[in-house]
Amino acid sequence: QVQLVESGGGLxxxxxxxxxxxAASRSIFTSYDMGWYRQAPGRQREFVARxxxxxxxxxxxxVKGRFTISRDSAGNTVYLDMKRLKPDDTAVYxxxxxxxxxxxxxxxxxxxxxxxx
Numbered sequence: 001q002v003q004l005v006e007s008g009g010g011l012x013x014x015x016x017x018x019x020x021x022x023a024a025s026r027s028i029f030t031s032y033d034m035g036w037y038r039q040a041p042g043r044q045r046e047f048v049a050r051x052x053x054x055x056x057x058x059x060x061x062x063v064k065g066r067f068t069i070s071r072d073s074a075g076n077t078v079y080l081d082m083k084r085l086k087p088d089d090t091a092v093y094x095x096x097x098x099x100x101x102x103x104x105x106x107x108x109x110x111x112x113x114x115x116x117x
Contacts, residue, residue, distance in 0.1 A: 001106060002024050002025055002026055002097055002106045003024070003025035004022050004024055004025075004095045004096070004097060004106055004107065004108035004109075005022070005023045005108055005109065006020060006021065006022050006093065006094070006095050006108045006110065007022075007111065008021050009093065009111035009112050009113045010112070010113070011114045011115075011116065012113070012114070013116070013117055014085060014087060014115055014117060016115070017082060017083045017085065018085065019079060019080070019081050019082070020036070020079065020080040020082070020111065022034075022036075022077060022078045022079070022080075022108055023077050024075075024076050024077065026076075027074070027075040028075055028076070028078070028097050029073075030075070031098060031099050032053070032098045032099065032100050032103065033050055033051065033053075034050070034078050034097040034098075035048070035049050035050035035051060035069065035078075035095075035096055035097075036048040036049045036069065036078075036093055036094065036096070037093070037094045037096060038089075038092065038093045038094065038113075039092050039094070040090060040091040040092075043091075046060065047060050048060050048063055048067065048093070049063065049067055049068075049080060050069065051069045051070070055070075063082075063089075066083050067081065067082050067083070068080070068083075078095060080093070082113070085115045086115060087115050087116060088115075090114050090115050090116070091112075091113060092110040092111065092112055092113075093110065093111055093112075093113055094107055094108055096108070
């Protein structure tokens with residue numbers, strides 16, 4: 001089990017940028033994958049971005065070209081750089097990690113991102 005804590009959320013105007021950070025209680029550099037999901041009010045949690053060993057990345061079509069997922073060399077933090085934010089990006093964002101392909105996902109507590117004028 002790994003504990004994950006998100007930070008960096010808040011209120012931003014449309015077209016603005018935010019960087020979310022996810023701090024892990026242990027190194028997750030060699031994890032099977034790690035990523036970000038989000039959940040808007042009244043909606044199911046949806047996939048946003050994923051990064052695997054070798055730094056292979058995947059993105060939801062709705063954020064492709066605007067969001068970038070990355071991790072630090074120490075393996076304790078995963079980031080989500082969000083640019084050209086839209087009101088539809090408003091949601092609670094959750095960090096997630098799977099230590100192996102057979103492991104259950106660990107989840108952060110979630111952090112609010114609000115895009116509004």
